[in-house]
Structures are given as structure tokens and as C-alpha cells.
Amino acid sequence: MFFRPFLILLILPLASLSAATLDLRFLAWDEAVATRKLAAGSVDIAGLHPLSRTTDYKVTVEDGTCQILALDKKDAEGKPVILPVKITPGIVKPLVILLPKPDSPSGLAPLVIEDDESSLKWGNVRFVNSTNKELGIAIGKEAKVVPPAWKPVDFQPTIDETVSLLIAAPEELRKPADVRSLFFSSVWSARSEVRSLAIIVPGTDARLSSIALKVISEDRRALAAQKAAKR
Structure with a gap:
């Protein structure tokens, strides 16, 4: 009987260690996703766009997951429907790519990188492959294989130099460049x-393997x- 309060005091601090605050930014996959009404905690997410990140939004991550609210879904x-977003341990500055998923309650699927x-240094380019096939990429003299399933691969091109960018089947990059x-x-x-x-996304022309x-x-x-303007 006398040990129960002591045990509770031990457990509560341990549980609190699983919660943390992170700055998240968001990227809409397409124009349709960009029109969605979402919130990070009590703050509406503004500026969703397919070609630019939003500003930072502070969220609480508990047991590796934070919650985004789909205000336009009930x-x-x-x-509002809750969209759980899992944050892989070790990620410092998550970028949440919001993908359309019509069969989910929120209509969205989050992808975190x-x-x-x-990690993604200034001057560098990071490729992620959304197709279902392995691809070879060459920027100038630097060539790498980019796997499917959204695994990032970074390149460090020579600064202030215009070079060729080629994407082909991995085995084709070992041969002399052939446009075909x-x-x-x-x-x-x-x-x-x-x-x-x-x-990397599939080409829009279904007749081509582009x-x-x-x-x-x-x-x-x-x-x-x-940042200077906000001061």
C-alpha cells in the first residue's frame, strides 16, 4: 500500500518523455489537395501549394505520431477527421507531403521526409521516386540509382555550372547517352x-514510358x- 504513490511518481515522468514538439512544414501533392482545409492543432494550415512548402507549424509528437485535422471532413x-502523421525517429525537420487517398476517412495520406x-544541404538536389520502378539518374558526371518507394537520394552538382540531367533505366546509364x-x-x-x-512522377502521356x-x-x-519581415 505504501509503495503505490511512489510507483505512480516514477511512471508519470517516463510517460512525459514520449512527447515532443516539432516544426512541421507541408507540401500539397496537387492543386486539389492544396484547396483542402486542414489544421495543425488549433492553427489552420495556410499556403498549401504543389510547388512550395508552407511555413513552420508547431505540433506535438507523442509516441512518434502527431495529429492533423481535416476540417472539411467530419x-x-x-x-473534424483526424489524420495521424507518423514521424520516423531521428527526423529533425519533417516535411509532410500530403497525397490524395480518396478511400481514407480524411481523403489524404501523409508521407514524411x-x-x-x-540533411538537404544548400546547393544540393534530393530526388524521391514515386514510380514503381528503379531509375538511374545522372547529373553531369555524378550518377546514382534511385529506388522506388520514396527513398531519398541526394546529388551535389557543381555550383554555378549548367550540366545535363538524364533519367533512364539503371543499366542504360552505363552506356553512351542515347536519346531513345x-x-x-x-x-x-x-x-x-x-x-x-x-x-519523380509518371509521365502524363500514357503512350510513352516517360x-x-x-x-x-x-x-x-x-x-x-x-524572417526579417516578421521581426
């Missing part, structure tokens, strides 16, 4: 003040100007 009790500046074997070709110019997230790129760039000079 549950059986008439309350690391977006901290120490490429899924995608373009040029890339890296800048020391800019970092980019490049999402892919497309959705590039979300961020300029730290613009971020600095925004």
Missing part, C-alpha cells in the same frame, strides 16, 4: 543559395527576407 460525431538544412533509351532529359544549374526537392519531374526549390535568401 466523423460520425460531426467532428527529412527536410532539415543539415532515356525516360527524361534536361539540364540542371545548381546555385549555392538554393536547394531542391525533385519528385516520367516527369516536380521540382520544389527553396532559396535561403528569400527565407532570410521573410
Whole structure:
């Protein structure tokens, strides 16, 4: 009997260690998702866009999960539907990509990737592959295989130099460039003040085995100007 209060005092501090506060940013997958009405805690999420991140929103992460509210969807009790977002341990600055999922209660599926500046460095480009096939990517002389299932792969192109950007089957990158074997070709110019997230998506022409790129760039000079304006 005398030990019960003591045990409770031990348990409560341990439970509180599982909760933490993180800054989240959000990226809408497409225009339809960008029109959704969502909230992080009691704050409405503004500025959802397919080609730019939102500002930071502080959320409480408990046991590896935080909750986003779909204000435009109601549950059986008439309350906003909760969208649980799992944060992988070790992620410092989560970027939540909001994907459409019509068969879910919220109509959304969250995909979380690391977006901290120490991970996605200025001047670099991070590729994530949303297709179901392994792809080879070459930027200038740097070539890597980018697996499917959204696993990020980073490139560090030469700053202030315009180089070729080629995407093909991995085995094709080992051969001399042949336009007929490429899924995608373009040029890339890296800048020391800019970092980019490049999402590989299936091409819009069903007759072709092509892919497309959705590039979300961020300029730290613009971020600095925004922070200065808020002071």
C-alpha cells in the first residue's frame, strides 16, 4: 500500500518523455489537395501549394505520431477527421507531403521526409521516386540509382555550372547517352543559395514510358527576407 504513490511518481515522468514538439512544414501533392482545409492543432494550415512548402507549424509528437485535422471532413460525431502523421525517429525537420487517398476517412495520406538544412544541404538536389520502378539518374558526371518507394537520394552538382540531367533505366546509364533509351532529359544549374526537392512522377502521356519531374526549390535568401519581415 505504501509503495503505490511512489510507483505512480516514477511512471508519470517516463510517460512525459514520449512527447515532443516539432516544426512541421507541408507540401500539397496537387492543386486539389492544396484547396483542402486542414489544421495543425488549433492553427489552420495556410499556403498549401504543389510547388512550395508552407511555413513552420508547431505540433506535438507523442509516441512518434502527431495529429492533423481535416476540417472539411467530419466523423460520425460531426467532428473534424483526424489524420495521424507518423514521424520516423531521428527526423529533425519533417516535411509532410500530403497525397490524395480518396478511400481514407480524411481523403489524404501523409508521407514524411527529412527536410532539415543539415540533411538537404544548400546547393544540393534530393530526388524521391514515386514510380514503381528503379531509375538511374545522372547529373553531369555524378550518377546514382534511385529506388522506388520514396527513398531519398541526394546529388551535389557543381555550383554555378549548367550540366545535363538524364533519367533512364539503371543499366542504360552505363552506356553512351542515347536519346531513345532515356525516360527524361534536361539540364540542371545548381546555385549555392538554393536547394531542391525533385519528385519523380509518371509521365502524363500514357503512350510513352516517360516520367516527369516536380521540382520544389527553396532559396535561403528569400527565407532570410521573410524572417526579417516578421521581426
